[in-house]
Amino acid sequence: MKPEPAEVHRAIEAVWRIEAARIIAGVARLTRDIGRAEELAQDALVAALEHWPVDGLPDKPGAWLMATAKNRALDHLRALALHARKHEELGLDLEAQEAHVVPDFVDGLDARRADDIGDDLLRLIFTTCHPVLAADARVALALRLLGGLGTDEIARACLVPEPTIAQRIVRAKRTLAKAQVPFELPAPAQRAERLGSVLEVIYLIFNEGYAATAGDDWMRPALCDEALRLARVLAGLMPQESEVHGLAALLEIQASRAHARIDAQGRPVLLLEQDRSRWDRLLMRRGLAALDRAEATCADGALGPYALQAAIAACHARAARAEDTDWPRIVSVYDQLLQRQPSPVVALNRAVAVGMALGPAEALELVDPLTDEPALARYPWLPAVRGDLLARLGRDAEAAAAFEQAAALTRNGRDRELMRARAEALRA
Incomplete structure (x- = not known):
């Protein structure tokens, strides 16, 4: 029996979210044009929307999309070859590429070449983070292609208006195409200049998976897994960084807490309320070992922003119970982080730690001035933090209003439910 059209469309949406980045990366390896690769991947998505409701879901939907997109890419390359009247020269290249691609269709997997790492997604990150692009354009484009985020989601992640993000993405694609930037993993000497953007992209992809900015699910585990895999590959590629x-x-x-962050109904469970026995001890040990390596390879002894955030996460990981958390230590690390990476979001997170170490009154004095920060004007966690502090001070009516404000700002259904439930509890 064929599934209902609505069910098929939900399946297509789910597969696309998981596979889009791999498909774009696989096609970009053939076309050497990221903008064109995204268009061809979208063509494959349209084909799925046309065929799957009629023919039914294929056994390997991701492989079907990849095969369709690569077929479109080969058609595109043939058209270019014909137009350029270089049949013999490009025909040989096409035959070689087809010989490389056909096994993918049979196996349903994206073949990996033997050069360097052989990871198309990592190549895509380094390509989108090419220095020919401005730093903010690199991040926006990479989040679009690798994270599968919409312009509204990227705008929220970067705390800038949505039209600005849309313009950055369009201009970035044009710039890469005009500069004919090669789709490749750069030589070791060239990696360092792109590293900051690459790390930021992986970090933001993980964050979107860890706490989704929109939708009905609080987490998007596939994004977390992909970001974690890329971080591990990058650590093997650049072990001295x-x-x-x-x-x-x-x-x-952070990933070690994933199973404890939602309850049986998929509702959020906040850090201090989590069952720590459900934390993944293997991931935790891996994380603490990686932090040791970060400290050992730190040239000047001053840890960078990611290592400092890891040190804060380690304070939670080492506490067997929530009440054992070393909050003064966390405040101290936040002080260092605020010096290395001053931002209103870091200041807000530091205020939360101050609230736990010194009390809600001291924290509220730090949070209230942040309400004038333009970058946090539509940031739902600012009123959520205020609501928590006000509730702890017994100012229930103000706290309930703050949680309602947070609920109105968030686009994630689970967050909205949580904020409204806290507001209702305070009113009761």
Whole structure:
């Protein structure tokens, strides 16, 4: 019996979210044009929307999309070859590429070449983080292609208006195409200049998976897993870079809590309320070991922002119970982080730690001035933190209003339910 059209569309959406980045990366390896690769991948998605409701879901939907997109890519390359009247020269190249691609269709997997790491997704990150692009454009484009995020989600992650993000993405694609930037993993000497953007992209992809900005699910585990895998590969690629290990440590430790972050109904469970016996001890040990490597490879003894965030996460990981958490130590690390990476979000997170170490009154004095920060104007966690502090001070009516404000700002259904439930509890 064929599934209902609505069910098929939900399946297509789910497969696309998981496979889009791999498909774009696989096609970009053929076309050497990221903008064109995204268009061809979208063509494959349209084909799925046309065929799957009629023919039914294929056994390997991801492989079907990859095969369709690569077929489109080969058609595109043939058209270019014909147009350029270089049949013999490009025909041989096409035959070689087809010989490389056909096994993918049979096995349903994206073949990996033997050069360097052989990871198309990592190549895609380094390509989108090419220095020909401005730093903010690199991040926006990479989140679009690798994280599968919409412009609204990227805008929220970067705390800038949505039209600005849309313009950055369009211009970035044009710039890469005009500069004919090769789709490749750069030589070791060239990796360092792109490393900051690459780390930021992996970090933001993980964050979107760890706490989704929109939708009905609080987490998107596939994004967390992909970011974690890329961080591990990057750590093997650049073992002397302290911040690479710092990022890997941060993601490993954060990922160790994943199973405890939601209850049986999929509702959020906040950090201090989590059942710590459900934390993944293997991931935690991996994270603490990566933090040790970050400290050992730190040239000047001053840890970078990712390693400092990992040190904060490690304080939670080492506490057997929530009440055992070393909050003064966390405040101290936040002080260092605020010096290395001053931002209103870091200041807000530091205020939360101050609230736990010194009390809600001291924290509220730090949080209230942040309400004038333009970057936090639509950041739902600012009123959520205020609501928590006000509730702890017994100012229930103000706290309930703050939680309602947070609920109105968030686009994640689970977050909205949580904020409204806290507001209702305070009113009761």
